[in-house]
Amino acid sequence: MISLTGLNLILxxxxxxxxxIIVMLSIAVKRCHRFTNLFTLLSFAxxxxxxxxxxxxxxxxxxxFVVDGFGKFFTVLIACAGFVITLMSYHYLNAREKRNEEYYxxxxxxxxxxxxxxxxxxxxxxxxxxxxxxxxxxxxxxxLKEEPAGIESGIKYLVLAAVSSSFLLFGIALIxxxxxxxxxxxxxxxxxxxxxxxxxxxxxLAMVIVGIGFKMALVPFHLWTPDIYAGASAxxxxxxxxxxxxxxxxxxxxxxxxxxxLENKNVWTVFTIIAxxxxxxxxxxxxxxxxxxxxxxxxxIGHLGYLMVAFLAITDRGMQAAxxxxxxYFTGMLAAFGTVIYMSNKKGEALYIDDYRGLFWKxxxxxxxxxxxxLSLAGIPLTAGFLGKLYLLTAGTEVGIWLLVIVLVxxxxxxxxxxxxxxxxxFAGKNENEASSEPVIGKIFPHGLVLTLLFLLLxxxxxxxxxxxxxxxxxxxxxx
Amino acid sequence: MQIIFYxxxxxxxxxxxxxxxxxxxxxxxxxLIVSLLAVSVIFFIMGAPFVAALEVIVYAGAIMIxxxxxxxxxxxxxxxxxxxxxxxKPRTWIGPGILAAIxxxxxxxxxxxxxxxxxxxxxxxxxxxxMSLFSxxxxxxxxxxMMLMAGIVGAYxxxxxxxxxxxxxxxxxEKL
Numbered sequence: 001m002i003s004l005t006g007l008n009l010i011l012x013x014x015x016x017x018x019x020x021i022i023v024m025l026s027i028a029v030k031r032c033h034r035f036t037n038l039f040t041l042l043s044f045a046x047x048x049x050x051x052x053x054x055x056x057x058x059x060x061x062x063x064x065f066v067v068d069g070f071g072k073f074f075t076v077l078i079a080c081a082g083f084v085i086t087l088m089s090y091h092y093l094n095a096r097e098k099r100n101e102e103y104y105x106x107x108x109x110x111x112x113x114x115x116x117x118x119x120x121x122x123x124x125x126x127x128x129x130x131x132x133x134x135x136x137x138x139x140x141x142x143x144l145k146e147e148p149a150g151i152e153s154g155i156k157y158l159v160l161a162a163v164s165s166s167f168l169l170f171g172i173a174l175i176x177x178x179x180x181x182x183x184x185x186x187x188x189x190x191x192x193x194x195x196x197x198x199x200x201x202x203x204x205l206a207m208v209i210v211g212i213g214f215k216m217a218l219v220p221f222h223l224w225t226p227d228i229y230a231g232a233s234a235x236x237x238x239x240x241x242x243x244x245x246x247x248x249x250x251x252x253x254x255x256x257x258x259x260x261x262l263e264n265k266n267v268w269t270v271f272t273i274i275a276x277x278x279x280x281x282x283x284x285x286x287x288x289x290x291x292x293x294x295x296x297x298x299x300x301i302g303h304l305g306y307l308m309v310a311f312l313a314i315t316d317r318g319m320q321a322a323x324x325x326x327x328x329y330f331t332g333m334l335a336a337f338g339t340v341i342y343m344s345n346k347k348g349e350a351l352y353i354d355d356y357r358g359l360f361w362k363x364x365x366x367x368x369x370x371x372x373x374x375l376s377l378a379g380i381p382l383t384a385g386f387l388g389k390l391y392l393l394t395a396g397t398e399v400g401i402w403l404l405v406i407v408l409v410x411x412x413x414x415x416x417x418x419x420x421x422x423x424x425x426x427f428a429g430k431n432e433n434e435a436s437s438e439p440v441i442g443k444i445f446p447h448g449l450v451l452t453l454l455f456l457l458l459x460x461x462x463x464x465x466x467x468x469x470x471x472x473x474x475x476x477x478x479x480x
Numbered sequence: 481m482q483i484i485f486y487x488x489x490x491x492x493x494x495x496x497x498x499x500x501x502x503x504x505x506x507x508x509x510x511x512l513i514v515s516l517l518a519v520s521v522i523f524f525i526m527g528a529p530f531v532a533a534l535e536v537i538v539y540a541g542a543i544m545i546x547x548x549x550x551x552x553x554x555x556x557x558x559x560x561x562x563x564x565x566x567x568x569k570p571r572t573w574i575g576p577g578i579l580a581a582i583x584x585x586x587x588x589x590x591x592x593x594x595x596x597x598x599x600x601x602x603x604x605x606x607x608x609x610x611m612s613l614f615s616x617x618x619x620x621x622x623x624x625x626m627m628l629m630a631g632i633v634g635a636y637x638x639x640x641x642x643x644x645x646x647x648x649x650x651x652x653x654e655k656l
Contacts (some may be wrong), residue, residue, distance in 0.1 A: 010619075017626060024633065064619050102637040109630040116623060128623040135627050212481075400560025 009059050009067040012047035012075050013115045019043030020108040027101045037090045040104040041083060043242035047115070048079035055250030056253060056329040063183055066121035069475030073323065074118035074250045075328060079222060081242050082111040084334050084454070087446045088341050089235040093439050094321055095346045096233070097144050106143070110136035110239065114247035123172045123182040126251055130168070130215070134161045140239070141232040153231025160214065160224045168211025174204030188259045196262045205261055209270065212255075214247040218308070219277035222301050229297035237293055238337035242330045243299045249307060249326065253319065262314055271312055275404060279411040280304030286418050291351050296336055299377060302415060303329050306327065306392055309404045313395045319476040324469060328461060335454035337375040342366060342451065350440075352424055358430040365427045365448075369455040376458045378419035379412050384461035484525055484586050489580050492518035498575065509544060510576040514583070516540040521583050525590060530606040575606055 007014065023036055044156025051072050058068035065071075086107065093100040112143055113133030120126040138161070175207065176182055178188030178201040191197070216219040229237045256262045262271070282302030289295040306331075309321035343350035343359075343366075350356065360367035376385035389412060397407040495515040516539045534639035552564075601637035613621055 017622075020626070024629070063616055064630055099637065099640070101635075102633050105633045106630060106637075109626055112626060124617065124620050125623065128627065132623055132627045136630040136634065139630070139637060143636055145638065154638075267613070291559060468555050 002422075004058075007059045009054055009120070010065060010273050011050040011053060011060050012079060013048055013119075014113060015047045016079075016108055016112045016115060020105050020112065023101070023105050023108065026041065027105075028151070031101050032101075032263050033094065034102045035088070036101045036104045037086060038084045038107060039119065040343070043108065044079050044083040044086060044111070048076050051079075053409070054371060060162050061119075062121045064115070064125040065119045065355075070250070070254075071119035073475045074246065077113055078111060078114050078118065078243050078247060081239075081246075081330055081334060082107065084263055084338075085235050085239050085243075087450055088238075088338050090446070091345065091441050092233065092341050095344075097146070098326070103140070103299065106136045106140045107239070110140060111243060113242045117247040118250040119253070120251055121142065121184050123175075125183075126167065126255075127165075127172065129209055130248075131165065132308065134165070136394055137240065137244065140236045141228060142404060143236065144233050145430055147231075147233075149231040150233065150271065153228045155224045156231075157228050157270045158225060164211045164221070166215035167207045167214075170205025171204045171209075171211060174200050174207065178204065184255060191259060197266075202264070202266060203211065205264075205267055206270070209267075209274075211276060211384060212248055212252055216245050216252070216304050217297075217301050218274045218300065218304055219281050222278070222281075226294040226297040227299060229300075230291055230293045234293070234337050234340045234344065237296075238334055239307055241296065241333045241337065245300070245304060246326055249311075249322075253311065253322070254474050256311075256456055257314070257319075262312070268312065269306060270403060272401075274310035275312060276407045278302065278308065280305075280382070280414075283411045283415040283418075287414065290353055291349060292353055292422070293341060294348075294425065294431055295422070296333070299418075300329075300333065303377070305411070306408055307391065309401070310392050310395045312401060312404060313399050315392075315395065315399060316476055317398055318395040320469070320472050321388075321395040323476055324465070325388040326389055326460070327468060328384040329456050330419070331454050331461070332373055332377045332385060335369065335451055335458070337412050338447060338451050338454065339370045342440060344448045345438035346439050346441075347438055356422065357428055359426040361430055366442075366451070368473075369451050372425050372428065372455055372458055374419040374423050376418050376462070382459070382462050384458045387462055387465050418436070484590060485522060487582065488518050488521040488525070488586060491515075491582055492522070495576070495579050507549070507572050509548060509551075510573060511579075513540050513544050514576045514579045516544070516585050517580060519584055524587070527603045530604065530609050613622075 019040065026032075026036065026039070042103070054067060054072060056069070058066060060066050062381035089103065089107075094102060097103075110133050113129045113131070117126060117133065120129055134157075138154055141157050142151045143148045148350070151476065172182070172350065173188060178198055179187045181187050181190050191201070210221065214224075217225040226450060228240065232240065238331045254268075262268050278301055282298050282300075282305055286295050286298035289298065303325075307322050307325055310318040310325065312318075313321075340350055343355060356370070359370070372383060376383035379385040379389040389408070393405060396402075396408065490506045492515050493513045495518060498511040499508045499515060518531060520535035520540070523529075523535060580607065
């Protein structure tokens with residue numbers, strides 16, 4: 001039986017679930033965008049703070065979940081990302097859609113899916129979390145009904161995510177057939193008793209990799225990414241880029257580290273190929289993009305490829321590097337999409353790089369922030385992105401996975417080009433044909449404030465990373 | 481017992497292949513129902529009669545009927561009535577009929593000859609399913625509820641149309 005004592009361990013998840021229900025009921029009584037937005041903000045903040053009240057150590061909750069330092073860290077990360085996205089959504093939605101309240105229910109529910117995924121210790125809870133996340137995302141991606149592109153990308157995501165889920169389910173069934181367990185510790189025990197990996201188990205793992213690879217947009221499964229990023233509204237794109245991918249990556253770490261699936265040479269090779277392809281193709285395809293959201297989509301494919309390098313190192317150092325890099329990636333991506341939101345207007349988003357031409361002469365602060373974000377994503381010293389990449393490289397060189405390390409360096413070099421192209425456009429001369437006289441959505445509060453905060457974080461982690469690293473060092477050794 | 485499983489599995493594969501090759505949605509649905517029935521027979525001989533019943537009631541019953549209703553609601557009028565007559569030609573239902581008959585024969589045979597005690601596999605009945613859903617997987621059930629909520633809210637938002645400004649009687653007149 002489930003006891004009430006276990007429930008305080010999943011306090012953040014309960015808060016978010018309750019918030020979604022309260023928001024839904026409040027809509028039934030009276031629609032008020034301001035209240036809904038504030039309430040969502042408060043619940044994300046409460047979820048992040050409630051983590052402090054969870055006792056230290058690793059606890060199982062009804063065999064489906066395990067609450068440990070690693071899970072708690074990701075819980076805070078996702079709640080903070082949800083907070084930032086909610087904050088940036090308010091004026092955006094006011095300008096572009098009439099019925100805004102449902103957006104927050106869906107945002108809360110998809111965050112709930114991510115929050116339960118990072119503490120999942122069982123294939124059942126993983127799959128259910130994934131579905132909660134995806135079902136809310138179908139509607140979120142197509143949320144702006146006036147936009148044909150949004151609906152189109154919503155349907156694309158629906159079809160592709162359903163196919164990838166069926167792959168995942170079949171893979172889980174095959175793994176269950178071989179080991180007789182659905183919980184990760186049971187699978188690990190079943191594997192160690194049988195010794196060798198059987199063909200059925202490898203086939204199962206391969207299908208799980210397809211499902212997870214789709215969600216993380218790693219290269220053979222990445223084709224949906226640019227279309228969905230470009231079609232969805234900018235806050236939702238930010239959510240897909242950060243929360244959705246980060247949560248799946250957290251489960252990937254848990255799955256392969258706790259079951260020892262990476263010890264098989266074939267599985268390791270498959271992941272190496274995926275990582276190399278993601279790094280190269282992601283950065284290569286971004287080179288000629290004119291649409292900034294597509295550019296960020298390809299860049300996120302590349303970043304997930306970098307993360308795989310640390311994942312494949314299979315050391316504590318690799319784990320720490322991956323966690324650190326993920327935090328940096330979250331901050332950078334949120335700030336990048338935040339700038340896109342800031343520059344958008346009622347008619348549409350600031351999609352094209354030309355929309356940013358001469359930004360430095362009009363809004364020097366915003367241009368400075370966006371420049372820092374781009375430099376951080378590219379990995380230039382003094383920004384967090386540089387240290388993140390440095391840790392990935394040390395993790396890789398320590399265990400001597402030279403191929404991956406070399407590809408990381410080469411693809412970062414390729415990536416530098418398109419990040420700097422955006423920066424160059426911002427500092428170029430003024431835009432002659434000022435087509436859009438519409439005022440931009442961005443306001444000093446909250447957008448300017450949030451962007452400044454993210455900008456300061458990027459610099460802070462870049463100059464003084466030990467504050468974050470100390471926390472990460474505590475949690476990263478727990479999982480193994 | 482093995483041979484019964486293989487026959488049911490074969491029926492499932494054949495009917496599913498027919499589903500994706502039919503050009504007419506209603507014909508495909510007939511085969512889809514047979515496919516679901518075949519899966520349900522497999523569940524039954526695996527020792528999960530409750531899940532087998534759920535498969536028939538929920539999938540072959542409720543969901544399929546819903547889809548057929550949706551298709552029929554979209555095709556109203558004389559032309560569709562004629563078309564419905566065409567759909568009911570023996571050529572269209574004889575295939576699914578034969579496959580379903582095979583499954584029925586299997587079911588009758590199993591019910592007559594199959595005794596749970598003689599077989600080593602454990603029978604999982606409704607009580608066991610309920611027990612595990614309300615103990616081990618209670619949080620999973622809650623998560624599934626959240627997923628349904630997301631689906632309903634999403635469908636409500638996407639499907640919501642702008643309210644017409646004129647009165648409904650006026651709207652009727654306009655149609656005339």
